[in-house]
Amino acid sequence: MLIKNLTLNNFRNYKKSSFQFDNTNVIIGKNTIGKTNILEGISFLSTGKSFKAEKDVDAIKIDEEFAKVSAKIIDGSDIINLEAIIANNTNRFSKKLLVNGLPKKQSDFISKLLTVIFTPQDIEIITDSPSLRRNYISNILLQANKTYRNSLSVYEKALKQRNRLLDDIKDGKRNYKADEFEYWNILLIENGAIITKERENLVNFINKSKKDIFDLTIAYDKSTITQERIDKYHNAEIASGLTLIGPQRDDFLILFLNPPLKRSLSRSSNELRQKVSLGGPNNPNLPNHLTSSWNGGVATTTTPSRWHRTIKEFGSRGEQRLTILQLKKLEIEFIKQATEKTPILLLDDIFSELDNKNIQKVLELINECQTITTTTHKEFIPKSLLPHLHLIELK
Template sequence: MKILSLRLVDFRSYRSYILKPSEHKNIILGENGRGKTNLLEAIGMCINGKSFRNSKDKDLINFQAEAMCIEAKADIAGLIYDIKILMTKEVKTIYINEKVIKSLRELAQIGSKVVFTPDDIFMIKGSPQDRRNFLDSCLENLTYIYEFNNKNYKKVLAQRNKLLKMRNTKDFDSLINIYDRQLVKYGSYLIRSRKRYIDRLLQVSALNFKKIFSQDAKFHISYKSCLEYMEDEREMQKEFLKLLKDNLERDRYFGNTSIGPHREDLEFYFNQKDLKDFGSQGQVRSAVLALKISECQLVKELRGINPILLLDDVFSELDEKRRKDLFSNLGDLQSFITTTDFDIYEEDANIIRI
């Protein structure tokens, strides 16, 4: 996927702006507060209709305006798409080739993006939820089926937890059996999908970490799951159901579900040391970048399209050598990279001054 042109009208700080980017590396250069991240955000919205900053839609409209517009022309696998997003403070309408789409999924199905922000270091340094969010976003970038199962799992989990908090419910036994079977159905799919993805992610990211950080570096990912992976899906579901039954009394006492994919975690290692506890800022940032580039490569491998790579303030904590190694590892991806460093130089990059 390549963005060929972009036009903004009253999007955040941009009253009117036109961009014709390079098909490969684009460096967005400017001082703090000039709108570099806003531009990345607009590019990202053309791909899945949502802000990677989790902003409310109305906050995307320039404070002097009542509506905003983003228009983009994109090349996706040799086909040209015209994408248009019109937004008022009440309504968001998205067009693909002048036709209104009914759901954001229609937009996400034709393209893909991978985003790095400074907050992504929390996928390693932060909570288990941060790491689960990273893993879920990777898999939802590949298939809607994962997103469907994840949403349904969370819905059933909330219902089960609500039931566990009720002390005197005459239908408890029948209801808990219904919720357990639904939880096992959706949860087993999540666990199996995560395990298969992590196995492939580890292979690719270990190589990318060597390229970005050091050829001698050893990078490893460990998936901490409540269940061992089984080739037989039915056997795995039986084991999951058994664990839920075995922990039912404990769950009733605490009022929440203690077993399932919502309790799992990832651990990242550099030369056999846990990056969360012992990694330097440079090591952690290099690991996150290796994971993001690997995510791009797996999107291409499994979906057959190149995602667009958006890198916000990526050069902090990276010395000149690792910056060059990062550039050389981007391959044929179209990338947009923000920086405040006016000394940055990359021979074949398009410089966009903001």
């Protein structure tokens, strides 16, 4: 799979600009000139949404009413023309996604262009809230698995309707009636089970795959939704006005597979001084179902040993970067296996973030995929890449 060209109309800081791409591409330009906006445009055609903006409307150029992103994709012997048009006329937002001129639902548009994006901000997948880890896992599956896309779409619509009912009851606008919830409950249970299964499959793929960059494992802290659990949480949901169980509450703990012995011994010394165990079943950094089943297994993923630690809590900045790099490599492998296609690799200003050893690991990825990279200075580009590069200089 290759992207041959990209045109941005009223997108971010671009009035109208076109770009041609080769196998290995580097976009050079000073900060704020719009390098990342090019990657955002490509990613928009991959997922049907912005990876930067909280709302897609924010990608429209200031003082304009619409934005359009279009590209030509080569997929084997097929030529695919993709377009995304977002408009905000009189404060009414609309979005059109087209494949070869024909409008498509977002669930059918996704996967026409497969991408893996790596930015300095990706470290927040490890360090930030569970929602970022959920989104990361979900975005991989959205590209690679149509069953997941369809189930997630149905689930999110049903969840929205069910939460609206709960909120109305909480605010006294209606009384609770079981039959009003029955239809939405069935949709959530059926599609939630599919979502959980596909997330488990991805986590198992990551855990069983060879790690040649950084040893990590993921513990899937899943929130299943069944009729029994719906009944159990009934009063709490009425009081809060929200659905409190289901895949929207999942988390994915990213753990050291083999923590450094020195760090483990240091932690043990702290335990002796404080006369308390900082690891094991009583560790508040682990969710309840992990601590309660410390000796009996964790979901369908991995069983924490005494020295398992979250990379969020115990990893250095360098180890966290390596973790993301390893995850991105596994993401490429998963998408290739699931779709039998090679995704396009988008790298946003990462050469300035990595040392020479880790840059070599990135170069190995670049050799596997069409790659589009951004950087502020030509000096950041590894010399071994220069003879093979297509340079795009923004001024």
